[in-house]
Amino acid sequence: MHRSELELVAELFKALTSPARLAIIRRLAEHEACVHELVEVTGLSQSLVSQHLRVLRGARLVHGERDGKEVRYSLMDEHVAHVVDDAISHVSEPLRGGEPGDVEQPGDEHEESVSHHKKGA
Structure with a gap:
């Protein structure tokens, strides 16, 4: 039985949580x-970078090719770079007139409503 596409997408996003x-990914999108x-x-240390590369390889986002004593890493395809770029664009846009990167906190809507009512009183 094949896993659903949504499960595969969830695995992709899980690999991108760091x-x-x-x-x-952004560096490998360049070269x-x-x-x-x-x-x-x-x-980061070499061992941490290697651990992150293992996760990315496991998610089929990057692959390595031996070049003498070194392994050269590259993206499996450009799709993942587009996903990351789109996410960066998304968080860089102002949220409802706020500053880029502002995050609406739980209860913000209630506070706006309360302050609006106070102004009208």
């Missing part, structure tokens, strides 16, 4: 890179 993995180049971009 800011470090998002940074790796293939080896681990030490990704260490420079992320500021």
Whole structure:
């Protein structure tokens, strides 16, 4: 039995839950890179970058190709780069007239309603 497409999409998003993995994806969208180049971009240790790459490989988002002593990593396809870019665009847009990145907190609508009623009183 095949897993549903939604389960596969959920796995993709799960693999993208780390800011470090998002940074790796963004870097690989520009050009293939080896681990030490990704260490420079992320500021993480080599072992952490390798762990993140394992997750991304497991989710079939990146693949590695041996080049002498190094492994060069690249995106499996450009779709994942578009998903990340779209998410960045989404969070960069103002939320209901707020500043980019503002997050509406639970109860904000109630506070607006209360302050509106106070102004009218």
